[in-house]
Amino acid sequence: MNHAQKAEIFNKDEAKVNWHDKALWYVREKRDTAAHGVKGWEHLRDLASGIKAHVLSNLDEYLITFEKNAQKNGITVHWASNAEEHNKIVNKILADNNAKKVVKSKSMLTEECHLNPYLESKGIEVVDTDLGEYIVQIAKETPSHIVLPAIHKTKEEVDSLFQEHLGTTPSNGNPEYLTHEARKHLRAKFLEADAAITGVNFAIAETGGFVVCTNEGNADMGAHSAKIHIACMGMEKLIPKEAHLGIFLRLLARSATGQPITTYSSHFNKPGPESQMHIVIVDNGRTEQLSREDFRSSLHCIRCGACMNTCPIYRRSGGHSYDATIPGPIGSILSPGKDLTKHSSLPFASTLCGSCSNVCPVKINIHEQLYKWRQLITKDVKQPFIKKTILKMTGKVLSNPKLYGFGGRSVRFILKYAPRFLVYSKLNAWGKARELPKIKNGNFDQWYKEKRKN
C-alpha cells in the first residue's frame, strides 16, 4: 500500500485524526514560543546550517580526526558500511564479552538497521528504555515519530498494553501510574544489563567525544550501570568543535519539543574504569546521498522532528502511513535515496507548502527536495498508466494555444451540461467530497474579446 492508501485508512477514525493533529500542533506551538524566546533564532539556524554544510564538504577529514581523538581517549571505533555490518559488529562486541542482556536508549540508526530483531535472533535480550520506544517495542510496532515514538497511541491504549505485558491494574489511562509502573519494570532491566546501547546526537571531531540527549536520563542510566557502552552513530553526526554545541543544543530541544534544552545532555568522552566504550560509525547509504548534489543537505538533519509536527499531512496521516524508519517530510527525502521504488509515493505525500523547510533548525530545503524527487520518480519508477497519460497529454495541450482553447471549451461544456451522475462518478476523486465549480457563461478569453480591444 502506498502513503495515500494507508492515510485513507488512518482517516477513517476522524476523532483519532483530530487528536493526533492537535497533539502535534500543540508541540509545534510550544516550539514557536520557545523559538520566539531566543534572540537571533534565524541567525542560529543559518549558523547551524553552515556548520553542517561545512562538515559534509570535509567529512573525510573530520571522520579521521574524530576517530584519532576518540581512540586517544580509549574508545574503540568501528566502521560499518551498511546495516548488516553494523549489526554484526554490535553482536560481536556483545558475544566477545558474553553479554546477553542489553538496554538501549533511543536511536533511530538502530531502528534503521533493524538491530533489535537481529540481536534477538542471536539470543540476546534487547530492551528499549525510552518510554515511548518501550511502548512500541512491547506493542511489536515501529516508532511513528522520531521524537515521540508512541504518539499514535492514546493513554488508554497504553493502559491496556501495560495490563497485558506488565500486569498492571486498569487505571483509565492514568499517565503517572503507567509511567511509574514502566519505571519499576525498567529499573530491573537496567540493573541486570550486561551492555548499554545508545545513539549519538553529536560527535565532536576535536575532542573525540560525543553527546547524547534524552529527557528521561535513560541513556546515562544504561551507560553508567553496564560495563559496556556501545554508541551507534550515522557518519553525518559530526560537528567540528565542542563550542558548536552552543548552537546545536539551543536549536535541538526547542525545535523538537519547545523545551529550552533536553533534561539530559550527556557528554561521553572516555570509558570508566574497567569499562569499555565503543562507537560504531555507520554509512548505510549516506555516502550515496552525499553524492547527490540536490539531496546532499538532507544529511544536515539533527532528528528533531519539527518537520513532522508542523506537517499538515503528517499530522493527519500518522507516521505509519509512511512505511519508513523516518516518517514525515524529512523521511520523504531520505527514504527515496535508499529504495526509490518502495518509497516512490512519499515525495507526493505533500502539498509542497514549505512549512517543513521553515521550521527546520538546520535549514534543509525539504519541500524543494520533494519537488526534485518527484521529477526523478516519474522517470525511474513505473507510474500508473492513466495518471501518466493524462499528464503527458496535458503537457501537449498546454503547449498549443489552439488545443488549449478546445480543451477549455470541452471542460466547460462537460461541467455545464453533463448529468450529475456522470460527472460525480466513482472515477472523480475530486467530487467525492467536493463540488466542482459551477459554469455560468463563457471563459475570460471570450469576455475580453467582446469587452476590450488590445
Next chain:
Amino acid sequence: MRVGLFIPCYINQLYPQVAIATLEVLEKLGVDVYYPSGQTCCGQPLGNSGYEEDAKGACQVFVENFKEYDYIVGPSGSCIYHVKKHFDILEQTPDVIKVRNNAFELCEFIVKVLGKKDLGASFPYKVGLHKSCHGLRGLKLGSCSERMDAHYSTEEDLLAHVKGLELMSLTRKDECCGFGGTFAVFEEAISVKMGRDRIQDHLNNDVEVITGADHSCLMHLEGLVNRKKQPLRVMHIAEILNSSI
C-alpha cells in the same frame, strides 16, 4: 509601463469573474494593461506532479506571450511562484530571465510596485484571509508563523483599507488547505480533511467570506463548502478589492 495580464488556465476557464475583477482593479489604478491572447498555463500542474520535462512547451508559450511586457501580473501566487522558481528548466535566455524577474502576484504588484494600499473599495463583511502557501512561503507575500521575523502581510495591507471589511483572526494563521494540485486527487482523504479543518477554523471565528490570493486553494475550499452547504462565501481577493458595495 506596459503590463501583461496573466490569467491562469483554470481561472480563465472556470472563474472568469476573478479575471475580470483583476483586470478592472488594474485599470482603476491606471495601469496600461494588455491581455496576450495566446497564453495557456504556467506548467505548474505538470511540474508539481513530476512531469516538469513535459511542461517545457507550456513554459515556452508563456515566455513568448509575455516577453515584451515590463511587468507580468496574475491573480495567483502559486502560478507566479512557478514562473519565478521553476522556469529554470528552460534555457536562460534574456527573454526567460526578464519574464521570471518581472512576474508579480497581483497584491504584491499593487503594494510593492505601484505603492498603493487604498483602492477605494468597500465590502462590509467579516472576512477570513487564507494565506496560500506558495504566495506566503514561496513569494514571501507575508511573514510566516514558523519564522521569527517581524509581522507583515501584503494581502492584509490591502484588506485593511477596504471600507466596512472586518478581518477576522484565525486560530491557525497559515496552515495549508490541502489543495496541492494533483495532491487533491491522489491524496484525496488527507486533502479533504485538511480543507475541512481550515473551513472549520474560519467558521469558528465568525467568518462570512473566505478570501485569498490564490484561487486554486479557494476552488478546493469552495468545493467543500458547497457540498456541505456551509454558511460561507468564497471570493478571490481581486473581487473584494474591486467591490463597491
